[in-house]
Every structure is written in C-alpha cells, then in structure tokens.
Amino acid sequence: MKKTLNEIASFLGGTVVGDDQALIGSVRGIDEAGPGDITFVANAQYEQKLLTTKASAVLVSRDTESPGRNLVQVDDPYAALGRLLALFYPEEKEIPAVSGRAMIEEGAEIAPSATVYPGVYVGRGARIEAGAVLYPGVFIGREAVIGEDSVLYPNVCVYRRCLIGRRVILHAGVVVGSDGFGFANPGRDNLKIPQIGIVQIDDDVEIGSNTTIDRATLGRTWIQRGVKIDNLVQIAHNVVIGEKSIIVSQVGISGSTHLGQSVILGGQAGLVGHLDIGDFAMVGAQSGVHEDVKARSIVSGSPCMPHRTWLRAMSCVPRLPEMRTTLNHALKRLEVLEGQFSEHLEKKK
Incomplete structure (x- = not known):
C-alpha cells in the first residue's frame, strides 16, 4: 500500500509542507528510514536528525520547520504515528x-x-x-x-x-x-x-x-x-x-x-x-x-x-564525601576555638 503525503495529511488532520504528492510506502524509525518511508519526531531533542534522515517525509509538531524537507505537521506526532501505523499495518482479523x-x-x-x-x-x-x-x-x-x-x-x-x-x-x-x-x-x-x-x-x-x-x-x-x-x-x-x-x-x-x-x-x-x-x-x-x-x-x-x-536532596548526594570532609575540618576548627576560648576565660580569672 502506498499513499501520497496529501492523503496521509488528510487522514491525520495535518498540514503538508513540501511535496504533497510524494509517495509513502512504509513507516520507519528516523535512523533506518529511506526513500519512500515516513518517520516521526515527537521529542525536541531529536530535531537535529531532521538534517540527516533519508526519509521522504517526517511527522512533526505544528511549529517545527526544516527547509527542503517534506513535513507533515500535526498536533501530536506520537499520537499521529499510532494512527499511521494502524493504517499501514492493520491487525489481521481472526477467523471465527x-x-x-x-x-x-x-x-x-x-x-x-x-x-x-x-x-x-x-x-x-x-x-x-x-x-x-x-x-x-x-x-x-x-x-x-x-x-x-x-x-x-x-x-x-x-x-x-x-x-x-x-x-x-x-x-x-x-x-x-x-x-x-x-x-x-x-x-x-x-x-x-x-x-x-x-x-x-x-x-x-x-x-x-x-x-x-x-x-x-x-x-x-x-x-x-x-x-x-x-x-x-x-x-x-x-x-x-x-x-x-x-x-x-x-x-x-x-x-x-x-x-x-x-x-x-x-x-x-x-x-x-x-x-x-x-x-x-x-x-x-x-x-x-x-x-x-x-x-x-x-x-x-x-x-x-x-x-x-527529592530532586534537591538527590543533588546533594554526589557531594556528600566533600561535604563530610568540610564538616570534619569545621568541627576540628571549632574544637580549637573552644579550647582557645576556655584558656582565655581561665586567664581572666
């Protein structure tokens, strides 16, 4: 089964940026995708892969741009991926x-x-x-x-x-x-x-x-x-x-x-x-x-x-050895100061 990007966008309620007649035959991950495939970017940290993917088109969020790349902009790329997978790879119906x-x-x-x-x-x-x-x-x-x-x-x-x-x-x-x-x-x-x-x-x-x-x-x-x-x-x-x-x-x-x-x-x-x-x-x-x-x-x-x-508490954990050393030094200094103060009081008597 092959569908144009225009057909895919209509099915998903999305918008095509680029060649809306590009033919898509399968859905693949962004690293494996090639010509004839559509992939997706649902997390902003993967947007840099838009520059390197070989896919013919990419499902992206509404505000994502990538000049020269065929995009299908949708409200939720991950949810749209689910609908697209069901379209391209429908479950086989069991025979009663x-x-x-x-x-x-x-x-x-x-x-x-x-x-x-x-x-x-x-x-x-x-x-x-x-x-x-x-x-x-x-x-x-x-x-x-x-x-x-x-x-x-x-x-x-x-x-x-x-x-x-x-x-x-x-x-x-x-x-x-x-x-x-x-x-x-x-x-x-x-x-x-x-x-x-x-x-x-x-x-x-x-x-x-x-x-x-x-x-x-x-x-x-x-x-x-x-x-x-x-x-x-x-x-x-x-x-x-x-x-x-x-x-x-x-x-x-x-x-x-x-x-x-x-x-x-x-x-x-x-x-x-x-x-x-x-x-x-x-x-x-x-x-x-x-x-x-x-x-x-x-x-x-x-x-x-x-x-x-919990986040604040966990941020302290890597520094505990250093904090323990600092605390030990402070305690030793305090002991010295207490000793000096005691000697001073004795002399005043």
Whole structure:
C-alpha cells in the first residue's frame, strides 16, 4: 500500500509542507528510514536528525520547520504515528471458529463470532462474547465472562467468576483472579483467609505480559476503564485502579489501595496497603509510597516525598564525601576555638 503525503495529511488532520504528492510506502524509525518511508519526531531533542534522515517525509509538531524537507505537521506526532501505523499495518482479523481441540465444559456459552484456539479450556457457566479471541493455552474459569472483542494471548489465566470487559487485551501469561495474599497470624499460624471476591476489568484495558491481579477477599479488585498496565506488575486484593491510569513495569500495589483517575506510577514503585492516591497524581520510578498522595501532586524517592524536594536532596548526594570532609575540618576548627576560648576565660580569672 502506498499513499501520497496529501492523503496521509488528510487522514491525520495535518498540514503538508513540501511535496504533497510524494509517495509513502512504509513507516520507519528516523535512523533506518529511506526513500519512500515516513518517520516521526515527537521529542525536541531529536530535531537535529531532521538534517540527516533519508526519509521522504517526517511527522512533526505544528511549529517545527526544516527547509527542503517534506513535513507533515500535526498536533501530536506520537499520537499521529499510532494512527499511521494502524493504517499501514492493520491487525489481521481472526477467523471465527472453536477448535475441536479446545476443552469446553458443558454449560459454557461461546458466541458464534468468537475465536477459540486449540488448547483453550473454558469452564462451566463461563461466557465468551462476540468477537473475543482466545489463543492457545488460555484458561477461563467457571462463570467467568470475557467481553466483546477482547483478546487473550497464550497462557492467560482468568479464574472463576472474574469479569473481563469489552476490547480488553491481556498479553501472554497474565493471571487474573489468583488468591489474594491473606493470612491470619502471619509468621506464626499463617492461617489462610478464603478469598471469595472477584476481579473486574472494565472496557478498553490493556495488561502486559506476566502481570498478576489478585481476587478480592470480599467484593472486587477493580481495574477501571481505559487503564494501561505494563509487564510484570503485581496488583493485590481489593485494589482499585481509576480510569485511564498508567502502571509501568515492576510496580507492586498492596491490598486495598485505591488509585484515582489518570494516576501514573513509574517503574518499580512500591505502594503499601490501604492508601488513597489522588486523581492525576504521579509517582516516580522506584519510589516507596507509605502514605496517601494528594490529587495532582508528584512524589519521588523512598520513602517518597514531594518531587522537587527529592530532586534537591538527590543533588546533594554526589557531594556528600566533600561535604563530610568540610564538616570534619569545621568541627576540628571549632574544637580549637573552644579550647582557645576556655584558656582565655581561665586567664581572666
């Protein structure tokens, strides 16, 4: 498939600067792109590459200029790249079918337009809705629901009674609904508390490979609409993650913590239980969060603190050896001065 820059700009709602009839056949990174390719610059620090790229055209922000270069100016180059990739490289549609080598228990409901690959297990009372795709090795527990057009990649496990919404993407190895980590008298009796709740995942959520989401002790662990979760994240029982939040890789969230809408958690952040993280709050990478975080605030560090305070504190770290030497010298001088002052007082007596 080839398209002119004029067609591409019309599709993206952008403006062409240069030859609007230039033909584009593929999308490539700025270093690899050549004639017939379009690339993008979404970060100002890469604008110097406009001088060296061999691409036929570049997606750029509205205010970017590069004389002699074909540009497509758009409001958000990265978002425009996403739309362009979907245009040039559309996902292959699955053929609806239920493999004879899938294990479907009696009483399970599977829509005629769903796709179920070999090696899938669907338990009694489960419901697989229209357009859903279950890849090999997927396990769907009894009475679980998989919503319309959701995609479950190989070896995803959805335990009993858990609810998956529409257009949800669960990448390979995701586990939804394993028991919450609840034990009475921990370290002594380790008495297991039955986890009888569920996990509810709302529409348009995407969850990365090998992420685990524990079922609630009572009630539900709830991932709300539009949330995006990276690989290797642990979400404990009764956690609530608000709409459109972003959870980056290796985050751990302890039980009953509530995140508001559009919260962003940086990689390897750890949150203790029973916290409230306000709407639009941001938590820096590797932060240890031990207390509530107010809406629209930014925290970093372990233990966490306001981000600007953390930046000032971290700026001192490289100078600590020098500061220690200076402090030792000052203490020695102070000792000398105190000795001289004591001698002076003695003489006055």
